[in-house]
Amino acid sequence: MIKTFLATDLTIDTGVQELLLKANSEGIETAFDRAKQQEPHCKFGLAGVCCRRCMMGPCRISFGEKGAKRGGCGATADQIVARNLLTLIVDGATPHVEHAREVAHTLLEAAEGIAPYEIKGKDKLWKIALDLGLTLEGKSTNEVAKEVALIALQDFQKQTGVATWLSLHAHAKSVETWEKLNILPRNAHLEIANAINKAAMGCDSDPLNLLLGVMTMALVEGYDGLHLSTDLSDVLFGTPKLVKAQYNMGVIKADYVNIAVHGHIPMVSEKVVEWSRKLNGEAKALGAQGINVIGICCSANELLMRQGVSVATNFASQELAIVTGALEAMVVDAQCIMPGLQKVAECYHTELISTLPNIKIEGSSHVEFSPAKADQMGEEIVRKALARYTERDMVKLQIPKGTVEAYAGFSVEQIVEVLSKINQEDPLQPFIQALTDGDILGVVAIVGCTNPRVKQDWANTELAKELLKHNVLIVATGCSAHSLGKFGLLSPEGIEYCGPKLANVLKTMGEANGLTSLPPAWHMGSCVDNSRIDDLLVALANRVGVGVRDLPVAGSSPEPQSPKALSIGTFFIAQGVDVHIGLNAPISGSPFVENALTGDKGDFAVTTDELFGGKLIYEEDPIKAAHVLLQRIIKKRTALGLQSPDLEF
Secondary structure, eight states: OOOGGGHHHHBSOHHHHHHHHHHHHTTOOOHHHHHHHTOSOOHHHHHTOEEOSSSSOOEEOOSSSSSOSSOTTOOOHHHHHHHHHHHHHHHHHHHHHHHHHHHHHHHHHHHTTOSOOOOOOHHHHHHHHHHTTOOOTTOOHHHHHHHHHHHHHHTTTOOSSOOHHHHHHOOHHHHHHHHHHTOOOSOHHHHHHHHHHHHSTTSOOOHHHHHHHHHHHHHHIIIIIIIHHHHHHHHHHOOOOOEEEEESGGGSOTTSEEEEEESSOHHHHHHHHHHHHHTHHHHHHTTSSOEEEEEEHHHHHHHHHHHOOOEEEOGGGHHHHHHTSOEEEEEEOSSSOOTTHHHHHTTSSOEEEEOOTTOOOTTSEEOOOOGGGHHHHHHHHHHHHHHHHTTOOGGGOOOOOOOEEEEEOOOHHHHHHHHHTTOSSOTHHHHHHHHHHTSSOEEEEEOSOOOTTSOBTHHHHHHHHHHHHTTEEEEEEHHHHHHHHHTTTTSGGGGGGSOHHHHHHHHHHHHHTTSSOOOSEEEEESGGGHHHHHHHHHHHHHHHTSOGGGSSEEEEESSOOSHHHHHHHHHHHTTTOEEEESSOOTTTTOHHHHHHHHOOSSSSSOOHHHHTSOOEEEOSSHHHHHHHHHHHHHHHHHHTTOOOOOOOO
């Protein structure tokens, strides 16, 4: 178990520190304990040179002069690392692809009157329909929605051509590059099958061809995972607008029935919120003040962006929300759900409830989601939570005090609306002018996770602060956005960390919209909403008349844990955006693969920097990482003929 004096070494979140000590005193094991138990980590696994693809092995490649240089089949380190990376990217992309398919299926059933969801994002629906070339005249909302849903579902079936959602969103110059390399995807499920086939024993053994397969899967992630999910979620639930909420464990309320929603699928969490409001009176009849829904991970982001639901915590500390002793239920669906949650829930009165038919947790309750029965699911979940309220053990109740104010809802549509208050005729012009003048030196997306292997939230926030100091605007998604929210960077007060030029820009934009300032980090949503960042880059590139690869922008995942962070990052590398990670990808066992992804022009035949204009940057220290990103941003500014300051670190 965690020793008392180590809690501050594991996280900078004081509420989580408090709950770690509580868990320790109660003999409860958490992810932070289990991460320590895994040390030291297997060097072969970290380097990506272990192979379990057949029953001749498992095989591993030696680092030194002695030991095996090839696997039993003859595979080299380059081949093994490339195959392992491809399957890791498949692991990252597939959950988002299935997320998108589930949303498309729900939209179809809603349009057919089968699923009890109202289509709230009519403006987004009309835009998508027009972009698809559909005729709107004389058609009802449901008729148009059905056509859009059916076309979307073709991206999981079509055998020829290019994925439709790529054609809708990709920048033309990027498509030219991908076409030359023959990496354009046809349909998401086909490309996933192709990738698994390529990586199977006895199939593809060309490291370069395997890496091109990685890039195809990255495009599947970006368009039939991220973009498709976001677009159709906006159609169903509305496009996010600026909203204010609260962060930290203090959003859990002692005198309420508390329900945590955790996962990624908005159809589940939206129904939990809807039924918590419908049954709020029943909570009061039990003696509670009402029902309080709080978010964890990307379900939190979905509800925060659209409903203003407050956020308790992010990935690494998800179990600690239960340790408060105040959660009646935790509702989970897919992605980033720790199996250890059930063991923690058994120590309290909390009921852990899984919802998706193909994803269950040993020992938990299960209330199955299907679009047609979404209302039955929502009502049953909330009633389960109500039933647990009277079972609370007040001796075990301990909720850390204090919350932090945060703003979210920075969809591209909302950003354009904010900027239109400065220039109604050409909303992007003020932003581009600030970039041109250097008042905004560049833009960095901080995305991804928290990881119990590293100090929770520290690298995410330190990287952001160092970049802000040098007038770099931050956009954020996922659990990294939660890190920034907990520590005030999603609030106007966060401009204290900005350089004077950026601070002035944010104040000007904020005052034009009735605020003292915009926050220095713009929360753009959940992991799938990295598509919004892509849309913003494409819009800027089109407006300026350059490629996405030319823009002074970069991405960073300082605390990655999920393969999704790598698949999303690779998607942006494919467009020429540099991407930093704070924990190394398992590629160091292959000089070929490592240099292809991280190198500049050098000894090897090909690098992503040459082919696409962006590369992978590995650096654990967030301050050093910020400096590398600043140098890359200045390099791109120089290529565009833009002035930059002489930076001194």
